[in-house]
């Protein structure tokens with residue numbers, strides 16, 4: 208927390224510079240399609256009073272919450288199993304690589320063909336966008352748990368279930384939380400992209416609508432609101448991460464001093 | 470108390486090469502004995518200890534404790550690890566209570582017992598600290614307390630003081646001696662230090678590599694208690710024994726070298 212506060216002046220400074228550059232450029236250039244910083248702020252205030260915005264946010268976030276919840280519910284256990292049982296890797300590796308490298312936008316048409324243009328489709332896309340981060344980080348988290356801890360637990364009579372609950376899960380938690388945070392970022396991306404590209408609904412649909420009507424200020428305001436939501440969600444995830452994994456910062460510096468077996 | 474006969478263990482590494490860590494090893498450890506296990510590195514000390522702990526399945530031979538063959542890890546044995554193997558997210562008390570928790574001891578009881586041991590090990594005031602906030606010596610005190618908490622008949626220690634500095638090691642050795650002289654558990658203590666082997670042990674089991682087995686049992690004829698006054702007189706018997714052990718170890722290292730370079734023995 209102290210580190211966040213220490214960074215705050217710099218963040219305000221860079222933001223002020225960014226806003227000033229934007230405002231100056233918009234004034235120099237002029238024109239209908241480039242509102243200045245202050246005009247955008249005003250438009251954002253106005254948009255926040257529109258029921259239309261809140262309906263769009265509700266529609267979009269439905270897919271976000273459902274899709275991300277599914278990504279967590281499937282991704283965390285899957286990643287942990289993959290980390291623990293290497294033989295499963297053979298089956299999963301190729302799929303994970305596909306998920307990692309495919310431009311996700313390309314599969315949107317397929318999803319729409321399979322599941323239609325409703326909530327199902329948008330939810331599925333959020334899941335597909337975000338799940339790979341959750342799986343890969345959970346897997347890495349389990350892998351980085353010191354094997355001597357598993358041996359220690361076994362020496363005190365732990366069975367496989369207890370090795371999971373008492374050693375692997377807590378040990379993997381920091382990396383799992385990192386996966387949750389990164390996955391959340393991708394989930395928001397997925398939520399907006401599907402609405403922009405295929406299913407004109409929610410906040411993405413709002414952007415398309417304002418663009419069609421050449422209403423630049425509310426268009427910018429919508430983007431600002433999406434950004435604000437993303438920042439808010441990521442900060443919340445980071446806060447949870449810090450709360451839950453306080454220990455990993457005390458250990459990181461010391462772990463190497465503790466000596467490793469020769 | 471511990472009887473080991475014809476114990477053999479061969480590892481196969483990732484490339485498919487085999488390493489014979491133990492070959493027809495035998496060893497008897499008496500009740501309440503402090504046995505130190507000394508040998509060149511890679512001779513199979515850790516493997517032997519882990520076999521006794523029930524952590525490593527062996528290929529052939531028998532390990533019996535009080536006449537019963539061991540089947541995996543058991544409540545009669547507890548291990549202390551060279552790298553401490555503490556849970557980095559758990560407090561000192563929770564680490565000490567870990568074995569008790571696995572054995573289903575109720576929370577209030579296990580915390581009380583853990584707190585007592587934390588105090589015995591000189592860690593009072595550090596109950597809520599995380600391992601990452603402790604020095605190496607303190608971490609190993611936690612490791613020892615965790616093993617003692619389950620009240621094992623046999624304490625298995627794998628180079629427990631190998632990762633701490635010389636001064637801390639001396640302190641820990643004295644503390645361990647004092648504890649042992651009071652409670653007298655059976656101890657199998659692996660070390661690569663002749664001095665440590667003699668200082669602590671009733672007998673030193675000298676292991677050879679290739680074949681990995683106990684080559685010689687050397688009784689340590691030093692009076693007890695040895696903990697007080699900074700340990701025994703380091704001349705006389707102590708000096709003779711460490712010198713003898715070093716001679717034997719050096720022979721082993723030299724044999725090893727001639728075997729490896731292919732020079733005539």
Ligand SMILES: Nc1ncnc2c1ncn2[C@@H]1O[C@H](COP(=O)(O)OP(=O)(O)O)[C@@H](O)[C@H]1O
Pocket residue numbers: 480481482488489490508509510511512513514515516517
């Ligand atoms: N899990 C393992 N896989 C392959 N080889 C191993 C394994 N554990 C030990 N070894 C080999 O067995 C031999 C004995 O090892 P170890 O018991 O650790 O020796 P020490 O503790 O005396 O140094 C060494 O050559 C080591 O490389």
Ligand SMILES: [Mg+2]
Pocket residue numbers: 514515516
């Ligand atoms: Mg060893």
